[in-house]
Amino acid sequence: MSAVLKGAAADLPSLLPMREGDLDEVMAIESVIYTHPWTRGNFGDSLRAGYECRTLRLGKALLGYFVLMAAAGEAHLLNLSIAGAYQRNGHGSALLHEAAALARGLGARSLFLEVRPSNRGAQALYTRFGFRRIAVRRGYYPAHSGREDALVLTLPLA
Ligand SMILES: CC(C)(COP(=O)(O)OP(=O)(O)OC[C@H]1O[C@@H](n2cnc3c(N)ncnc32)[C@H](O)[C@@H]1OP(=O)(O)O)[C@@H](O)C(=O)NCCC(=O)NCCS
Numbered sequence: 001m002s003a004v005l006k007g008a009a010a011d012l013p014s015l016l017p018m019r020e021g022d023l024d025e026v027m028a029i030e031s032v033i034y035t036h037p038w039t040r041g042n043f044g045d046s047l048r049a050g051y052e053c054r055t056l057r058l059g060k061a062l063l064g065y066f067v068l069m070a071a072a073g074e075a076h077l078l079n080l081s082i083a084g085a086y087q088r089n090g091h092g093s094a095l096l097h098e099a100a101a102l103a104r105g106l107g108a109r110s111l112f113l114e115v116r117p118s119n120r121g122a123q124a125l126y127t128r129f130g131f132r133r134i135a136v137r138r139g140y141y142p143a144h145s146g147r148e149d150a151l152v153l154t155l156p157l158a
Helices: 020-033 040-048 091-105 120-129
Strands: 014-017 052-058 061-071 074-082 110-115 132-142 147-156
Touching: 020 040, 020 061, 020 074, 040 052, 040 061, 052 091, 061 091, 074 091, 091 110, 091 120, 110 120, 120 147
Parallel strands: 074 110
Antiparallel strands: 014 052, 052 061, 061 074, 110 147, 132 147
Protein backbone atom coordinates (compact mmCIF):
# COMPACT_ATOMS: atom_id res chain seq x y z
CA MET A 1 0.00 0.00 0.00
CA SER A 2 1.33 3.45 -0.86
CA ALA A 3 2.32 5.85 1.92
CA VAL A 4 -0.53 8.19 1.06
CA LEU A 5 -3.11 5.50 1.73
CA LYS A 6 -1.79 4.01 4.93
CA GLY A 7 -4.06 6.25 6.94
CA ALA A 8 -1.78 5.93 9.95
CA ALA A 9 -2.06 9.62 10.70
CA ALA A 10 -5.34 11.49 10.98
CA ASP A 11 -4.51 13.64 7.96
CA LEU A 12 -3.78 10.72 5.59
CA PRO A 13 -6.58 9.10 3.58
CA SER A 14 -7.45 5.47 4.32
CA LEU A 15 -8.35 2.80 1.79
CA LEU A 16 -11.20 0.67 3.16
CA PRO A 17 -13.45 -2.12 1.92
CA MET A 18 -16.71 -0.67 0.56
CA ARG A 19 -19.76 -1.84 2.53
CA GLU A 20 -23.47 -1.71 1.88
CA GLY A 21 -23.61 1.01 4.56
CA ASP A 22 -21.39 3.26 2.41
CA LEU A 23 -23.84 3.30 -0.47
CA ASP A 24 -25.85 6.41 0.53
CA GLU A 25 -22.62 8.44 0.47
CA VAL A 26 -21.33 6.69 -2.64
CA MET A 27 -24.56 7.48 -4.48
CA ALA A 28 -24.43 11.11 -3.33
CA ILE A 29 -21.08 11.43 -5.14
CA GLU A 30 -21.90 9.18 -8.08
CA SER A 31 -25.11 11.05 -8.94
CA VAL A 32 -23.29 14.39 -9.09
CA ILE A 33 -20.09 13.58 -10.98
CA TYR A 34 -21.54 11.48 -13.82
CA THR A 35 -24.08 12.35 -16.50
CA HIS A 36 -25.10 8.66 -16.47
CA PRO A 37 -24.26 7.39 -12.97
CA TRP A 38 -24.25 3.83 -11.75
CA THR A 39 -27.34 2.88 -9.80
CA ARG A 40 -27.35 1.77 -6.18
CA GLY A 41 -28.17 -1.67 -7.57
CA ASN A 42 -24.97 -1.66 -9.65
CA PHE A 43 -22.91 -1.12 -6.49
CA GLY A 44 -24.95 -3.64 -4.49
CA ASP A 45 -24.50 -6.22 -7.24
CA SER A 46 -20.74 -5.55 -7.32
CA LEU A 47 -20.49 -6.08 -3.56
CA ARG A 48 -22.53 -9.28 -3.70
CA ALA A 49 -20.51 -10.55 -6.67
CA GLY A 50 -17.36 -10.21 -4.56
CA TYR A 51 -15.74 -7.57 -6.76
CA GLU A 52 -12.97 -5.61 -5.12
CA CYS A 53 -14.80 -2.47 -3.95
CA ARG A 54 -12.89 0.13 -1.96
CA THR A 55 -13.55 3.54 -0.47
CA LEU A 56 -11.05 6.29 0.21
CA ARG A 57 -11.80 8.25 3.37
CA LEU A 58 -10.17 11.12 5.17
CA GLY A 59 -11.59 10.90 8.66
CA LYS A 60 -15.31 10.50 8.03
CA ALA A 61 -15.28 12.22 4.65
CA LEU A 62 -15.69 9.97 1.62
CA LEU A 63 -13.18 11.19 -0.98
CA GLY A 64 -13.77 8.51 -3.61
CA TYR A 65 -14.03 4.83 -4.43
CA PHE A 66 -13.29 2.17 -7.01
CA VAL A 67 -14.75 -1.14 -8.18
CA LEU A 68 -12.37 -3.71 -9.64
CA MET A 69 -13.20 -7.10 -11.11
CA ALA A 70 -10.32 -9.59 -11.37
CA ALA A 71 -10.55 -13.03 -12.94
CA ALA A 72 -8.62 -15.34 -15.22
CA GLY A 73 -5.45 -13.29 -15.26
CA GLU A 74 -7.22 -10.05 -16.20
CA ALA A 75 -8.62 -7.19 -14.19
CA HIS A 76 -11.24 -4.62 -15.15
CA LEU A 77 -11.58 -1.30 -13.41
CA LEU A 78 -15.34 -0.82 -13.55
CA ASN A 79 -15.63 2.42 -11.60
CA LEU A 80 -13.12 5.01 -10.39
CA SER A 81 -14.52 8.14 -8.83
CA ILE A 82 -13.39 11.08 -6.75
CA ALA A 83 -15.91 13.50 -5.21
CA GLY A 84 -15.96 16.82 -7.03
CA ALA A 85 -14.66 18.81 -4.06
CA TYR A 86 -11.60 16.55 -3.78
CA GLN A 87 -10.59 16.26 -7.43
CA ARG A 88 -7.17 17.38 -8.73
CA ASN A 89 -5.47 16.57 -5.42
CA GLY A 90 -3.83 13.31 -6.48
CA HIS A 91 -6.51 11.06 -4.96
CA GLY A 92 -7.56 9.60 -8.31
CA SER A 93 -3.93 8.73 -9.07
CA ALA A 94 -3.55 7.18 -5.62
CA LEU A 95 -6.69 5.06 -6.08
CA LEU A 96 -5.53 3.98 -9.52
CA HIS A 97 -2.19 2.95 -8.06
CA GLU A 98 -3.98 0.91 -5.38
CA ALA A 99 -6.32 -0.71 -7.91
CA ALA A 100 -3.36 -1.70 -10.12
CA ALA A 101 -1.46 -3.11 -7.13
CA LEU A 102 -4.53 -5.04 -6.00
CA ALA A 103 -5.06 -6.43 -9.50
CA ARG A 104 -1.42 -7.48 -9.73
CA GLY A 105 -1.66 -9.15 -6.32
CA LEU A 106 -4.68 -11.10 -7.57
CA GLY A 107 -2.67 -12.45 -10.47
CA ALA A 108 -3.86 -10.14 -13.23
CA ARG A 109 -1.36 -9.49 -16.00
CA SER A 110 -3.34 -6.61 -17.52
CA LEU A 111 -5.74 -3.99 -16.25
CA PHE A 112 -8.53 -2.86 -18.59
CA LEU A 113 -10.99 -0.01 -18.42
CA GLU A 114 -13.40 1.92 -20.61
CA VAL A 115 -13.62 5.69 -20.83
CA ARG A 116 -15.78 8.11 -22.80
CA PRO A 117 -13.95 10.03 -25.54
CA SER A 118 -15.56 13.18 -24.06
CA ASN A 119 -13.97 12.51 -20.64
CA ARG A 120 -10.70 14.32 -21.28
CA GLY A 121 -9.79 14.60 -17.61
CA ALA A 122 -9.94 10.85 -16.97
CA GLN A 123 -8.10 10.16 -20.23
CA ALA A 124 -5.33 12.52 -19.13
CA LEU A 125 -5.05 10.65 -15.85
CA TYR A 126 -4.93 7.24 -17.54
CA THR A 127 -2.43 8.29 -20.19
CA ARG A 128 -0.18 9.77 -17.55
CA PHE A 129 -0.44 6.50 -15.63
CA GLY A 130 0.72 4.46 -18.65
CA PHE A 131 -2.54 3.11 -20.07
CA ARG A 132 -2.73 2.77 -23.84
CA ARG A 133 -5.71 2.60 -26.12
CA ILE A 134 -6.40 -0.81 -27.69
CA ALA A 135 -9.95 -0.61 -29.04
CA VAL A 136 -13.13 1.40 -29.47
CA ARG A 137 -16.53 0.00 -28.53
CA ARG A 138 -19.03 1.74 -30.79
CA GLY A 139 -22.10 3.19 -29.06
CA TYR A 140 -21.19 1.60 -25.73
CA TYR A 141 -22.44 4.35 -23.42
CA PRO A 142 -25.80 6.09 -23.19
CA ALA A 143 -25.44 9.81 -23.93
CA HIS A 144 -27.68 12.87 -23.88
CA SER A 145 -28.33 12.49 -27.57
CA GLY A 146 -28.02 8.86 -28.61
CA ARG A 147 -24.95 6.86 -27.67
CA GLU A 148 -21.26 7.52 -27.12
CA ASP A 149 -18.34 5.24 -27.95
CA ALA A 150 -16.05 3.79 -25.29
CA LEU A 151 -12.29 3.85 -25.59
CA VAL A 152 -10.83 0.61 -24.24
CA LEU A 153 -7.53 1.19 -22.44
CA THR A 154 -5.09 -1.28 -20.96
CA LEU A 155 -2.14 -1.24 -18.63
CA PRO A 156 0.33 -4.15 -18.50
CA LEU A 157 0.87 -5.26 -14.89
CA ALA A 158 3.57 -7.88 -15.30
C1 LIG B 1 -11.11 11.20 -13.33
C2 LIG B 1 -10.93 11.35 -11.81
C3 LIG B 1 -11.05 9.98 -11.13
C4 LIG B 1 -9.55 11.91 -11.56
O1 LIG B 1 -9.34 12.00 -10.16
P1 LIG B 1 -8.46 13.18 -9.53
O2 LIG B 1 -8.27 12.90 -8.10
O3 LIG B 1 -9.08 14.48 -9.88
O4 LIG B 1 -7.11 13.00 -10.35
P2 LIG B 1 -5.62 13.42 -9.91
O5 LIG B 1 -5.68 14.62 -9.03
O6 LIG B 1 -4.93 12.23 -9.38
O7 LIG B 1 -5.05 13.83 -11.34
C5 LIG B 1 -3.81 13.33 -11.82
C6 LIG B 1 -3.55 13.91 -13.18
O8 LIG B 1 -4.54 13.47 -14.11
C7 LIG B 1 -4.84 14.53 -15.03
N1 LIG B 1 -6.20 15.00 -14.79
C8 LIG B 1 -7.07 14.60 -13.83
N2 LIG B 1 -8.26 15.24 -13.95
C9 LIG B 1 -8.12 16.07 -15.01
C10 LIG B 1 -8.99 17.01 -15.63
N3 LIG B 1 -10.26 17.20 -15.20
N4 LIG B 1 -8.56 17.68 -16.71
C11 LIG B 1 -7.31 17.48 -17.18
N5 LIG B 1 -6.41 16.63 -16.62
C12 LIG B 1 -6.83 15.93 -15.55
C13 LIG B 1 -3.85 15.63 -14.74
O9 LIG B 1 -2.67 15.34 -15.47
C14 LIG B 1 -3.63 15.42 -13.24
O10 LIG B 1 -2.42 15.97 -12.80
P3 LIG B 1 -2.38 17.52 -12.32
O11 LIG B 1 -3.53 17.75 -11.41
O12 LIG B 1 -1.04 17.61 -11.66
O13 LIG B 1 -2.48 18.33 -13.59
C15 LIG B 1 -11.96 12.35 -11.23
O14 LIG B 1 -11.87 13.59 -11.95
C16 LIG B 1 -13.39 11.88 -11.31
O15 LIG B 1 -13.85 11.14 -10.43
N6 LIG B 1 -14.12 12.31 -12.35
C17 LIG B 1 -15.53 12.00 -12.50
C18 LIG B 1 -15.75 10.50 -12.67
C19 LIG B 1 -14.93 9.94 -13.82
O16 LIG B 1 -14.88 10.51 -14.90
N7 LIG B 1 -14.33 8.77 -13.56
C20 LIG B 1 -13.58 8.05 -14.57
C21 LIG B 1 -14.50 7.30 -15.46
S1 LIG B 1 -13.63 6.37 -16.70
